[in-house]
Amino acid sequence: RRDVFFPLYWSNVRADARLKLLFPLFMSYSDPKENVRHLALPGFWRRVDAQSSMTLAGPFFSKTIPSKMEQRHGILPLYYSAKSPERSATFVLPVFWREKSAKRDAAYVAPLFFRHKRENLEWKMAFPIYWEYRTPRTELQIVLSYFRKVSRESGAVVSGVAPFWSYAVNKQESAESFQFLGGLFGYEKRADSKKIILFYLLEI
DSSP states (O other): OEEEETTTEEEEEOSSOEEEEETTTEEEEEOTTOOEEEEETTTEEEEEOSSOEEEEETTEEEEEEGGGTEEEEEETTTEEEEEOSSEEEEEETTTEEEEEESSEEEEEETTTEEEEEETTEEEEEETTTEEEEEOSSEEEEEETTEEEEEETTTOEEEEEETTTEEEEEETTTTEEEEEETTTTEEEEEOSSOEEEEETTTEEO
């Protein structure tokens, strides 16, 4: 069956497909195989087939791929979200970013918070209060002016409050030391020796 109102409207309905046009604003197509197309100018488009579906409506878009369990949504250019069994990501520009996969896990809340984790590395920051860095060899934490550093290989631990004092200990080497104001006063202790430091240079 065909209906025509030239030049604005045209309709064609068959057993294998349906098509309607309202020139130049609207178009619709569908068939028994679940293929669907809708267009409404100036801002709408929808497509559906056996593999996926997609919708565009002004700045909004949505796409799904059921066979891969994938979903994508967004409000361009500010928001984007994607999810699949392998990866998930969310962006709210310019303040938020979250991404997670088997290889890495990252989150940003600009400009105050940052977290990044992948194999053999973990890094966190809450500006300007907290900072943390971890690897299989090293661990470093900073809270305001307090710091703590651990060397996993040597077993050494250094902590303190900059720039006032620091304390270091190494149990593997039976050693420890303390410094005040970078060496104005301090001491060093080892398995076979001890000494006190005064005024940066004098050792007792």
